Amino acid sequence: MSYNYSEWTILRLRKEIEKIEKTIELKEKEEKKEVLEKLRLVAKQNGYDLNDVLAADTSRKGSPRIGITIGGDDKDEPKRIRTRSPAKIKYINPINTAETWTGRGRKPRWVVEYLNAGGQLSGVAV
Numbered sequence: 001m002s003y004n005y006s007e008w009t010i011l012r013l014r015k016e017i018e019k020i021e022k023t024i025e026l027k028e029k030e031e032k033k034e035v036l037e038k039l040r041l042v043a044k045q046n047g048y049d050l051n052d053v054l055a056a057d058t059s060r061k062g063s064p065r066i067g068i069t070i071g072g073d074d075k076d077e078p079k080r081i082r083t084r085s086p087a088k089i090k091y092i093n094p095i096n097t098a099e100t101w102t103g104r105g106r107k108p109r110w111v112v113e114y115l116n117a118g119g120q121l122s123g124v125a126v
Contacts, residue, residue, distance in 0.1 A: 091124045 005013060036050075043050040093099035093110045101108050107115075114124065 090126055091121060092126055094124055 008016070040050045043053050087102035087104055089100040090103040091101040091111065093114070096110070099108065099110050101111055111121070111124075115121070
């Protein structure tokens with residue numbers, strides 16, 4: 001089936017896009033359900049519960065999964081949601097104790113200025 005979109009109005013094109021996006025969304029949901037059922041089946045065939053298998057995933061060494069939600073078939077079964085806890089503060093600005101840094105990502109301006117002034121990170125470590 002081939003369409004000549006150049007002859008369509010903008011309104012008709014936008015409506016067609018909406019229909020396509022809804023169809024894609026429904027198909028994705030269906031496919032994800034199918035994959036989830038296959039995963040549950042494989043886990044069950046090996047004597048495991050899928051939630052336990054996912055909880056035991058060590059491929060991400062110490063880094064918990066963000067927003068994993070696996071619900072059981074039973075509506076009364078609670079869903080497990082794991083979220084990452086915030087990083088611990090490692091450095092505190094000696095001039096303004098409200099400014100902190102975890103040591104991750106770019107150095108904040110106050111750290112750069114402190115280091116440029118001859119300070120060392122060990123001097124502001126918690």
